[in-house]
Amino acid sequence: xxxxxxxxxxxxxxxxxxxxxxxxxxxxxxxxxxxxxxxxxxxxxxxxxxxxxxxxxxxxxxxxxxxxxxxxxxxxxxxxxxxxxxxxxxxxxxxxxxxxxxxxxxxxxxxxx
Amino acid sequence: xxxxxxxxxxxxxxxxxxxxxxxxxxxxxxxxxxxxxxxxxxxxxxxxxxxxxxxxxxxxxxxxxxxxxxxxxxxxxxxxxxxxxxxxxxxxxxxxxxxxxxxxxxxxxxxxxx
Numbered sequence: 041x042x043x044x045x046x047x048x049x050x051x052x053x054x055x056x057x058x059x060x061x062x063x064x065x066x067x068x069x070x071x072x073x074x075x076x077x078x079x080x081x082x083x084x085x086x087x088x089x090x091x092x093x094x095x096x097x098x099x100x101x102x103x104x105x106x107x108x109x110x111x112x113x114x115x116x117x118x119x120x121x122x123x124x125x126x127x128x129x130x131x132x133x134x135x136x137x138x139x140x141x142x143x144x145x146x147x148x149x150x151x152x153x
Numbered sequence: 154x155x156x157x158x159x160x161x162x163x164x165x166x167x168x169x170x171x172x173x174x175x176x177x178x179x180x181x182x183x184x185x186x187x188x189x190x191x192x193x194x195x196x197x198x199x200x201x202x203x204x205x206x207x208x209x210x211x212x213x214x215x216x217x218x219x220x221x222x223x224x225x226x227x228x229x230x231x232x233x234x235x236x237x238x239x240x241x242x243x244x245x246x247x248x249x250x251x252x253x254x255x256x257x258x259x260x261x262x263x264x265x266x267x
Contacts, residue, residue, distance in 0.1 A: 044196075046196075073254070080260070081259065081260070082243060082257035082258060082259050082260055083197070083243075083257055085254045085255075088254065097254075128194075130196055130197065132196075132197075140185065140247055140255075141187070141199060141202055142187075142199075142255060143199070144189075144196035144197040144198070145196050146195050146196045147194070147195065147196045149194065
């Protein structure tokens with residue numbers, strides 16, 4: 041089945057220690073998104089790639105970076121995690137079509153100690 | 154700017170009862186509207202979407218939603234709740250031209266009582 045895969049599902053890091061979260065997709069979608077979801081809140085878009093074009097949300101902290109080496113993979117790098125960065129990180133993909141339905145991965149829950 | 158308001162952060166129903174989760178939207182252009190469900194520690198799963206075709210949209214797991222332009226609403230319903238429906242539900246809008254991202258509501262947690 042075509043799907044969005046996120047690894048790892050659970051990640052524990054230390055305050056200030058860089059961490060990378062991974063997302064891959066077999067849907068061959070052009071667009072990939074990273075969302076941050078804190079407890080009992082709605083997902084908040086951090087940034088997205090339209091093909092290789094990177095689109096950052098205005099309020100995304102500089103601490104968050106992303107890489108998309110090819111169509112299938114996208115990475116979220118948190119350069120110096122703080123306690124406030126503990127959250128669920130969701131990857132999603134969509135095609136270029138006008139309905140732009142987004143398909144989500146299972147998420148990575150990040151804990152910062 | 155586009156926005157979504159979900160009335161009621163928590164809704165509790167009895168098993169077999171009607172489920173009604175409310176969503177109102179704001180958009181400067183005709184919107185696309187979505188309902189997603191999220192189970193604990195999982196990603197979001199698409200329930201249904203409205204893309205300007207039929208105003209009554211049927212989705213998975215027996216859910217449906219009706220787009221009412223005059224009320225700017227897109228409420229989610231299910232005639233008979235099942236225990237497995239207990240989850241968080243998010244309404245989302247994609248409206249503003251040039252903005253690909255979805256705007257999500259704050260979510261409604263559905264509890265189903267036996």
